[in-house]
Amino acid sequence: MEFVTALEDLQEESSCPICLEYLKDPVTINCGHNFCRSCLSISWKDLDDSFPCPVCRFCFPYGNFRRNPQLRNLTEIAKQLQIRRSKRKRQKENAVCEKHNQLRTLFCVKDLEILCIQCSFSTKHQKHYISSISKAASYHRKNLECSIEPLKTNIERIEKVIILQGSKAVELKKQVECRREEINSEFEEIKLFLQDEQETILKQMQDEEMDILTKLKENIVTFSNEISSLKHLLREIKGKCVQSDLEFLKHIKSINHRYQKLKYPELFSFRLTKYGLSLPRQYSGLYKIIKPFQADVILDVVTAHPQLIVSEDRKAVQYGRMKQKVGCSPRRFDLCPAVLGSQRFISGRHYWEVDVGKKPKWILGICQDHTVRNWQEQPSVLDGFWAIGRYMRSGYVVSGPKRAHVLPLVKPNRIGIFLDYDMGEISFYNMNDRSVLYTFSDSFTEPVWPYFYTGTDSEPLKICSVSDYER
Numbered sequence: 001m002e003f004v005t006a007l008e009d010l011q012e013e014s015s016c017p018i019c020l021e022y023l024k025d026p027v028t029i030n031c032g033h034n035f036c037r038s039c040l041s042i043s044w045k046d047l048d049d050s051f052p053c054p055v056c057r058f059c060f061p062y063g064n065f066r067r068n069p070q071l072r073n074l075t076e077i078a079k080q081l082q083i084r085r086s087k088r089k090r091q092k093e094n095a096v097c098e099k100h101n102q103l104r105t106l107f108c109v110k111d112l113e114i115l116c117i118q119c120s121f122s123t124k125h126q127k128h129y130i131s132s133i134s135k136a137a138s139y140h141r142k143n144l145e146c147s148i149e150p151l152k153t154n155i156e157r158i159e160k161v162i163i164l165q166g167s168k169a170v171e172l173k174k175q176v177e178c179r180r181e182e183i184n185s186e187f188e189e190i191k192l193f194l195q196d197e198q199e200t201i202l203k204q205m206q207d208e209e210m211d212i213l214t215k216l217k218e219n220i221v222t223f224s225n226e227i228s229s230l231k232h233l234l235r236e237i238k239g240k241c242v243q244s245d246l247e248f249l250k251h252i253k254s255i256n257h258r259y260q261k262l263k264y265p266e267l268f269s270f271r272l273t274k275y276g277l278s279l280p281r282q283y284s285g286l287y288k289i290i291k292p293f294q295a296d297v298i299l300d301v302v303t304a305h306p307q308l309i310v311s312e313d314r315k316a317v318q319y320g321r322m323k324q325k326v327g328c329s330p331r332r333f334d335l336c337p338a339v340l341g342s343q344r345f346i347s348g349r350h351y352w353e354v355d356v357g358k359k360p361k362w363i364l365g366i367c368q369d370h371t372v373r374n375w376q377e378q379p380s381v382l383d384g385f386w387a388i389g390r391y392m393r394s395g396y397v398v399s400g401p402k403r404a405h406v407l408p409l410v411k412p413n414r415i416g417i418f419l420d421y422d423m424g425e426i427s428f429y430n431m432n433d434r435s436v437l438y439t440f441s442d443s444f445t446e447p448v449w450p451y452f453y454t455g456t457d458s459e460p461l462k463i464c465s466v467s468d469y470e471r
Contacts (some may be wrong), residue, residue, distance in 0.1 A: 014071075014078040017055050018043060023075045027065040031058045034071055107136035204273070212270050219268040233258060293418070295350040297341045297450050297463050303331045304339040308454060314342070317452060318460035331369065340367075341450030350419045352450065353431060353464040356390070357413050361455030363389030364415055365400070366426060366448040386440045387451060388415070388428045398428075398438045406437050414464070421448070 016023050018039035025037040033055045035043075043054050044063050051063040097104050097116035104114045109129040120130045131139075237255060240248050298314040306323040310316070319337050326332070333339065341352075345366070356362045365387025386400040396406040408430050415437075416429035427439040452461055 010074070010078045011082065014075040022079055023071065026068045026071045026075065028068045028071070029053060029065045030060055031056055034068060035065075037065075037067075040065060105133055107131050107133050109136065208273060215268055215270075230262075233262075293349040293351045295343065295352050296465070297343060297352040299452070299463070300331075300340050300342040300449075302327075302329050303333060305333040305335075305337045308337055308339055310339065311460075315465065316460045316462045317454055318458055319454045319456050320458075336453065337456060338363075338451065338453045340369075341452070344369075344447040344449050345419060345421055346447045347421050349421070351416065353414060353416045354452070355414050355462040355464055357459055357462075359390065359455060359459040359461070360392045360457055361390055362461060363387050363399070363451070363453035364417060364428070364461075365389075365451050366417075366419060367451045368446050368448055384446070385451070386426050386442065387453075388438055389453065396437070398440075400440060401442060404438065408437060409433065409435065412437070417450070419448075 102116035368384035412430040
């Protein structure tokens, strides 16, 4: 008890009268009182001729103070004593079981809990291995000591990674600079192309304007000559009309003949050619989107209908009159003239193009492997199937989770297919005018394969090679 009282007195003497905390950088003024240097400086701020003590209010003509290193050391000792006392108090509190008010001298190895004897006999710990605190502490201390070196190794490894990560900033700067130069170069090429295209179009417009002006002037000259001829005939007719009957009728045949042969020149009309900017494909927005995702799709002959003829490079397929000798396969289309692509897609973005030419009937898209095996005719609505096709009577129709008709402005003979598996979207493009024909928004949960339906005509479907995309 005397120790506690003495410690409290020491803490009181080690406290600043202003902030009531332990003294920080303690200073002493002439009256003998001690303060934190920062607290005293704030207290005497803006004072010029009188500096009162914050405790006894004794005034000094000068704001002088002196540092007190001995008091600083005593303050540190008081702090340490307070910390140790608090630690011992917590240890003493933790050593007593709150439930049974007994000392906790045992340790449950399974639950990693400190127990008293009565707790160790409870049903919760009945089948657990119970150890003494000293034995458990020794075991776990060794385990933790064994983890010191791996932790040091990890720290060293992370420090190396930090250094390496710092070097990545330099690498990033170089890559950004390189990419910046590429972009600037690309935009310069576009500017030059646009400038040449502009000059070409303006020159064509100027030539067309001059040609139309020449024709307009020629037509005006023709009209002027015709007016002169008509005026001359008018004067002649007026003169003949006042002559005697005999003289008048003597020339009537010539006048009637000339009058009946009159031909009036037609008005010259014109229509300016519609000029527009036609960017090369490498500058189009669609090409920028699809270029990184071009998939080299080939056909899977194992799935092909027996009457389908697949090319040697597996890039083209057409319907034949005779059935071919093929092996049995549960994945083969037996009733429907169709074939799947050999690649399955389970994630990511993929793009491929198919040349449909002038085929009267075709269907392209994606499907799940088990969806379409025994079709005889294409269903209008079906889950696990997303496609667009040309039907001889119905025009262009999308089939799958829903059915819809499509009316393209330009008849497509080349179809682009863009699959974003993760976003659940598949889009079909008319590559003749680079317009979007249709986009499905769905959720893909199973693998999907490219799907090709040929119809029963002999025209082939051709998968475009990667090298053909830029044409």
